[in-house]
Amino acid sequence: MAIIRFIREGIDIECKPGENLRELVIREKLQLYGLKGILGNCGGVGQCSTCFVSVEGGAKNSLSPLTSVEEEKLNNRPDNWRLACQTLINSSAVILTKPQSPPSNLKDLKESAESKKLPR
Numbered sequence: 001m002a003i004i005r006f007i008r009e010g011i012d013i014e015c016k017p018g019e020n021l022r023e024l025v026i027r028e029k030l031q032l033y034g035l036k037g038i039l040g041n042c043g044g045v046g047q048c049s050t051c052f053v054s055v056e057g058g059a060k061n062s063l064s065p066l067t068s069v070e071e072e073k074l075n076n077r078p079d080n081w082r083l084a085c086q087t088l089i090n091s092s093a094v095i096l097t098k099p100q101s102p103p104s105n106l107k108d109l110k111e112s113a114e115s116k117k118l119p120r
């Protein structure tokens with residue numbers, strides 16, 4: 001089992017390696033999308049660029065490699081951003097949903113997330 005630590009929400013979710021990150025977020029009823037994505041998203045086929053997450057911790061290969069869709073859609077975005085719908089979970093990781101709208105207390109949330117050991 002892997003743990004995905006969602007720092008905005010302050011929760012750890014257990015999941016199986018190979019699970020799709022977008023599907024995990026939806027299954028757990030977390031909010032993945034900002035307003036644009038709520039109003040209309042592509043349903044997870046890598047076309048709308050509204051399912052951004054940033055990877056804030058975990059092993060280097062804790063998530064699947066960037067897909068060719070992400071290489072195109074994440075051009076000019078920070079290196080640690082992913083499209084959740086294109087991302088498969090290999091092992092435990094720390095994730096920020098909606099990094100395009102970071103919470104004002106992001107520094108505190110990151111420190112709190114880093115203070116707890118993350119299982120591999």
Ligand code: FES
Binds near residue numbers: 041043047051086
């Ligand atoms: S849901 Fe549209 S790009 Fe991920």
